[in-house]
Every structure is written in structure tokens, then in C-alpha cells.
Amino acid sequence: MHFPPPAPSPPLAPTTLVALDGVGKRFASGTQALxxxxxxxxxxxxxxxxxPSGCGKSTLLxxxxxxxEPSEGVIRRAAARQVGFVFQDPTLLPWSDxxxxxxxxxxxxxxxxxxxEARAAQALAAVGxxxxxxAYPRELxxxxxxxxxxxxxxVTRPSLLLMDEPFAALDELTRHRLNDDLLGLAxxxxxxVVFVTHSVFESVYLASRIIVMAARPGRIAAEMxxxxxxxxxxxxxxxxxxxxxxxxxxxxxxxALEWAxxx
Amino acid sequence: xxxxxxxxPGLVGLAVLGGWxxxxxxxxxxxxxxxGPVAIWQALLADWPLLAGSLLVTLRIALLALALAxxxxxxxxxxxxxxxxxxRAFFPYAVVLQVTPIVAIAPLILIWVDDVTVSLLIxxxxxxxxxxxxxxxxxxxxxxxxxxxxFRLYGASRxxxxxxxxxxxxxPFFLAGLRVAGGLALIGAVVAEFVAGAGGTGSGLxxxxxxxxxxxxxxxxxxxxxxxxxxxxxxxAVLSLVQHLLLRRWHESALKPEG
Numbered sequence: 001m002h003f004p005p006p007a008p009s010p011p012l013a014p015t016t017l018v019a020l021d022g023v024g025k026r027f028a029s030g031t032q033a034l035x036x037x038x039x040x041x042x043x044x045x046x047x048x049x050x051x052p053s054g055c056g057k058s059t060l061l062x063x064x065x066x067x068x069e070p071s072e073g074v075i076r077r078a079a080a081r082q083v084g085f086v087f088q089d090p091t092l093l094p095w096s097d098x099x100x101x102x103x104x105x106x107x108x109x110x111x112x113x114x115x116x117e118a119r120a121a122q123a124l125a126a127v128g129x130x131x132x133x134x135a136y137p138r139e140l141x142x143x144x145x146x147x148x149x150x151x152x153x154x155v156t157r158p159s160l161l162l163m164d165e166p167f168a169a170l171d172e173l174t175r176h177r178l179n180d181d182l183l184g185l186a187x188x189x190x191x192x193v194v195f196v197t198h199s200v201f202e203s204v205y206l207a208s209r210i211i212v213m214a215a216r217p218g219r220i221a222a223e224m225x226x227x228x229x230x231x232x233x234x235x236x237x238x239x240x241x242x243x244x245x246x247x248x249x250x251x252x253x254x255x256a257l258e259w260a261x262x263x
Numbered sequence: 264x265x266x267x268x269x270x271x272p273g274l275v276g277l278a279v280l281g282g283w284x285x286x287x288x289x290x291x292x293x294x295x296x297x298x299g300p301v302a303i304w305q306a307l308l309a310d311w312p313l314l315a316g317s318l319l320v321t322l323r324i325a326l327l328a329l330a331l332a333x334x335x336x337x338x339x340x341x342x343x344x345x346x347x348x349x350x351r352a353f354f355p356y357a358v359v360l361q362v363t364p365i366v367a368i369a370p371l372i373l374i375w376v377d378d379v380t381v382s383l384l385i386x387x388x389x390x391x392x393x394x395x396x397x398x399x400x401x402x403x404x405x406x407x408x409x410x411x412x413x414f415r416l417y418g419a420s421r422x423x424x425x426x427x428x429x430x431x432x433x434x435p436f437f438l439a440g441l442r443v444a445g446g447l448a449l450i451g452a453v454v455a456e457f458v459a460g461a462g463g464t465g466s467g468l469x470x471x472x473x474x475x476x477x478x479x480x481x482x483x484x485x486x487x488x489x490x491x492x493x494x495x496x497x498x499x500a501v502l503s504l505v506q507h508l509l510l511r512r513w514h515e516s517a518l519k520p521e522g
Contacts (some may be wrong), residue, residue, distance in 0.1 A: 067412055085416050091409040094513045095431045102428070105417045156417075259298050 015043045017078050017192050018064055022070035024217075025059055033059045035217040041160075041194060048207035049196045050253065052261060057196045058088075058164050064194060065162050082130060084153030084251020086163040089143040092137040092152075098124060099133035102151045109156070113161060123151040134217070141171055143174035150178075154185065160187070163195045167202070176241070179205055183235040200257060203227075204249045205236065212253070214260040221260035224253060298482040303489065306482035314471060314483075315487050320491050321467040324380070324452040325498070328387030332444050335388070337437065338397030343396075344403035354400075361393040365451055369458035375387065383455040383467075389452030393445040398440030402433025438506040445498040452493060468494075 001248065018041040019252060025034040033056045041047055048173050050058045062068045063075060065085055092101045102118035111119075112253070127147040128154055146166060152160060167175040197203050203210050207226050214221035226249060228240070240246055280300045286292075287299035294302050308312065339357070343350040371387050376382035414424045416439050456469030468487045475484040509516040 065416060067416060083414070083416065086411070087409050089409060091407070091413055093410065093428070093431070095434070104413075107427070108414070108417045108419045108423055138513060 014203040015102040017041050017043055017081060018065055019076045020063070020070075020073065021076075022073035023063060023070045023075060025063060025068065026071045029139075032217040034063070034070075035072075035219050036087070036190055037218075037220055039211065039220065042157075044190050046183075046193045046195065046206060046208045048203035048210045049194065049213060050203040050210050050257060051198065051218075052212075052215060052257075053198060053212040055215035057198075057213050059165050059218065060213075061162050061194065061196050066218060081160050082156050084148075084156060084158035084161045086149055086153045086161070086166045088165050088168065090137070090142075092145060092148055094137050097134045097136050098129065098140070098148050098151075101137070101148055102155050104152060119155055120151070123155040124148070124213065126154065127151045128181065143178065146170065146178065147181075150182070150185075151196030152219045154189075157191075159188070159191055161191055161193045163193065165196050165198065168198070175202070180235060182206065187226075187235060200250055200253045204246065204253050205241065210253055212256045212260045214263045221263050222256040224256055290334050295479050295481050298485055302482045303485040306480070307486035307489065308314060308391040310483050310486060314468070314487060314490060317466055317468045317471045317487070321449070321452055321456065321469065321491070322494055324387055324455075324467070325449040325494070328384055328391050328451060329441075329445055329448040329498075331384070331388045332391035332395050332448060333441060336392040336440075336444070337399055339392075340399035340433075340437075341425070341430075343400050344425075350400065354453050357393060357396055360389055364453050365390050366458060372455075379459055382457055383459065386455035386458075387448050387451030390454075391448035394443040394447065395437065396440075397434045398443075399433055402436025404430045405436070406432050417519060425498050435510055435516060438502075438509065442499065442502045442506060445502045446495055449491070449495050449498060490505065 018039075020037050020039040023034060023037040023039075024032070026032050037060065049057045049060060059068065063070055065083055066077075067085075091096075093104070096104075097118045099117065102123050103116040106116040106119060121130075121133060126128060127150050128256050129144060129147050129151065132140065132144065132148075137148070140148065149166070153163075170178065180204065182193075193206075195203070195206055197206075204226055210224045210226060211220055212222040212224065213219065227244060228236070228249060284299040284301055287297060292299075298306070320354065340355075343354065365386055369382075370383045372385050373379070374478065410428055410432075411424070414428055419427070452467070453469045456467040457473065460470070460473060469493050471487040472484050475481070475487065507517055
């Protein structure tokens with residue numbers, strides 16, 4: 001059999017938002033954080049990146065966001081995509097109230113003040129914080145701050161939402177509630193979500209597809225589709241968290257993660 | 264501040280003043296060696312027109328110098344924060360200006376600058392601008408890494424990052440520097456007046472102290488000294504209030520402990 005050599009930069013398939021080919025990242029310190037990552041992120045999917053601490057999953061997310069440049073390989077992105085990013089910390093500006101924090105991306109993009117205010121109020125209402133527009137970050141609980149941060153990421157109506165272990169510091173009940181709200185928001189918008197986490201349970205609950213990463217150097221070790229009710233970002237049905245089906249999927253993901261850690 | 268917080272220092276002050284007065288009276292210390300608080304108070308009232316005029320002269324120099332320190336120190340800080348190279352190249356000279364004692368530079372400035380008021384102003388400014396400069400530079404360079412990335416992600420311009428992120432983030436640092444600069448501006452003004460001495464316009468509080476010293480009017484000397492302290496306390500209090508009002512909604516330093 002004879003295969004023709006691949007074209008240098010073939011166009012993206014219409015349903016692909018981001019494509020990574022042979023991507024690696026070496027830091028100035030010499031640490032190889034990522035190596036040989038091939039990944040396609042499709043339109044409307046909810047992708048979880050699961051891995052132990054230090055496996056380079058945050059670095060991968062930063063590369064996808066364009067916050068860092070790969071030292072090897074190519075990253076291609078669909079044109080006209082709007083990216084939202086939610087950091088590990090809420091990273092709100094402490095001197096601004098909630099609505100001013102949320103309208104920041106629109107302000108930076110030069111929107112009219114009135115439109116900024118209207119869309120920011122809308123985004124705050126969408127994350128369940130109507131009435132907290134004038135509250136300062138320090139007057140809000142950890143979960144509410146993260147909701148403001150989420151509203152800020154959603155206010156530009158992104159086609160791609162990148163989340164870097166956003167709920168890791170929250171208590172379990174708050175995290176569960178935010179998981180459900182996030183699924184609802186994602187389902188209503190048709191946006192693609194890439195969600196970095198080290199929690200097997202969170203990844204199975206949220207994602208339609210899980211990428212399992214291994215460390216030293218950071219690379220993709222396994223991939224697992226999540227065939228569960230309400231896939232592709234739709235909210236999970238009530239009782240899913242305690243169902244046998246969820247438990248089975250979690251076992252499967254745990255085994256994949258454990259296998260990845262021996263690699 | 265609660266009323267109870269003012270009671271303890273108030274009592275200490277009253278006790279010290281009472282003991283001072285009692286000792287001066289008991290040992291019949293002559294007023295030209297050490298006047299008691301009552302004599303100083305009387306001198307303050309008797310010489311009030313003279314001393315109040317001098318107070319205004321000194322305050323005017325100090326406040327003008329502070330305003331200059333804030334505007335020029337702040338402006339320089341913003342310039343320094345634009346590039347590491349600029350900061351590295353010019354910051355050492357700001358330090359040289361700061362560490363050279365103002366008493367040593369003041370005579371030169373008085374010789375070079377004809378207008379005594381202007382030369383006093385320059386002296387007070389040299390002393391006051393450094394804390395504003397160094398604190399603001401530190402504040403501008405202390406922007407949270409994640410915040411910087413956030414601004415980069417949303418395509419913020421250099422100007423937007425400065426105006427919406429770095430300047431508000433530097434505010435607490437700037438205000439801390441301002442509080443120090445307020446006291447230093449007054450010190451700079453007084454020191455420069457001393458150096459200018461009798462050759463100066465001869466109307467500030469420092470000049471009154473020198474003059475009263477020559478004339479052995481020691482109670483007036485103390486009264487002028489008390490006015491300088493009061494002016495320093497007032498400047499500090501006003502700047503503390505400004506700091507509190509600007510930071511109370513969001514900064515850790517202005518938070519009251521819960522419960």
C-alpha cells in the first residue's frame with residue numbers, strides 16, 4: 001500500500017474547532033511538559049481532560065487557548081471562534097463589583113457601555129446571580145465568585161469554553177450544583193467545552209468524551225467516550241449521580257487513569 | 264477608630280503633660296531652660312497670629328511638595344513600569360537622590376535657585392517623591408499573573424491593561440507610599456527652612472524656632488515645635504482617611520475581622 005504524504009496544513013474538517021498535531025511543549029527550564037499530542041476538538045462536544053497533578057493538562061489547555069506557543073507540532077483553529085477561559089481561581093478584579101467584572105471582556109473589545117451592562121446582567125442572571133450585580137468579590141462566597149467568573153467567560157458568547165479545574169477548591173455540594181448548572185448552560189448554547197480536572201467522578205458526570213493523560217512527559221494515554229443519558233452537554237437526568245450506570249462509567253475511567261499512571 | 268481606642272493614648276498624654284508641669288513647678292525650672300506645658304500653651308495663644316502665619320507658610324510648602332511628589336513620582340513610576348530597561352537605567356539615580364541627605368544638598372539648591380520658595384519646594388519634593396515612586400513601581404509590577412493572562416486572552420491593549428489592571432492594582436501600594444511621603448514632605452520643608460535660615464524669607468515655622476532660640480523665647484520655640492508635630496499628625500490622619508475611603512470596599516488592609 002502506498003500513502004501520499006500529508007499536505008502541510010490541510011483545512012480543518014467543518015465540525016472541528018481545534019486540531020493539534022504532534023504538539024509538544026518544552027519550558028525554558030528544559031522540562032518537557034507535553035509530547036506528541038494529537039487531538040481533535042469537535043463542535044458542540046464536552047471534552048474532559050483527566051489526569052494526575054503535573055501531567056501537563058493545564059499546559060495543554062493554555063496551548064489550546066493560545067496563551068502559550070507549542071515548541072513542537074501544529075495547532076490549527078477554526079476561524080471566527082470566540083474563546084472563554086475559566087481559571088483555577090475566580091481571578092476576579094477585587095476592586096470591581098460583579099457586573100463590572102463580568103463586562104470586562106466586552107469592555108476590552110470596545111462594546112458600547114449600555115450593551116456591556118445589558119449582556120453582563122444577562123450573563124449574571126444565567127449563572128443564578130441576579131441581584132448580586134453590585135456585590136464586590138470579597139462579599140461573595142467561593143462558589144458565587146466562581147459563578148461570576150463563569151459569567152465573565154460566557155458574556156462574549158464563546159464557541160469554545162476552556163475551564164482549568166475551576167471547581168477544585170469548592171466543597172462537594174457546591175461543586176455538584178455548579179456541574180449541573182454548567183451542563184444546562186452548555187446544552188442551551190451549543191458551545192464546545194474543554195474541562196480540565198483531576199476528578200474521575202467530575203469528568204464522567206460532565207463529559208461526552210474523556211481524554212486521559214499520563215505524566216513525564218505529559219501525553220494522551222487513553223480516550224474514552226462517555227455513553228450516558230444526556231450526552232453531548234445536555235443535563236444529566238435526576239438520579240444519574242447515584243445510578244449503577246454512572247458507577248460503571250466511573251470504574252471504567254478509574255481503570256483508564258490507573259493504567260495511564262503506570263505508563 | 265472607636266472612642267475606647269482613643270482613651271488609652273489620651274490618658275498617657277495627659278499623665279505625661281501633668282507630670283512635666285508638676286516637675287517644672289516643683290524644681291522651679293526657669294522657662295528659658297524648660298518651660299512647662301502651661302507656659303507653652305500661653306506662648307502659643309499669645310504668639311498665635313505670628314505662629315499661625317508661619318504654620319501656613321510651612322504647610323503650603325509641604326503640601327505643594329507632596330502634590331509634586333504624587334504627580335511626578337506617579338508619572339515616573341508609570342514610565343518605569345513600561346519597560347524593565349527604563350526602570351533599570353533610571354531607578355539607581357532616584358535612589359542616589361533619596362540616600363543623599365537633604366541637609367547636604369539644600370545649600371546647593373539655595374545657591375542655584377534664586378527664588379527661596381522654589382528652592383524650599385525642590386528640597387521637600389526630593390525627600391517626598393521617593394516613597395511614592397518606589398511603592399508605585401512595585402505596585403504596577405505586582406499585577407496578578409492570571410489577571411495579566413486574562414487581559415491577554417481578551418486582546419487587551421497596553422493602555423487598557425495599564426488603566427484597568429495595573430493602575431488599580433497599584434493603588435494600595437501608592438497610598439502606602441503617599442502616607443509616608445506626607446510626613447517626609449513636612450520634614451523636607453522644615454529642614455530646608457533651617458538651612459535657608461536667616462537668609463531665607465524668614466517666615467516658616469522652622470525660622471520661628473531659630474529666631475525664638477536666638478531670642479531665648481523658649482516657650483515660643485516649643486509652641487512652634489508643637490505646631491509642626493500637629494501639622495504632621497493632621498497630614499497623616501487625612502491621608503489615612505483617604506486610604507481607608509478608597510480601599511474599604513475591596514482591599515484586605517481595610518477589612519475588619521469578622522465576628
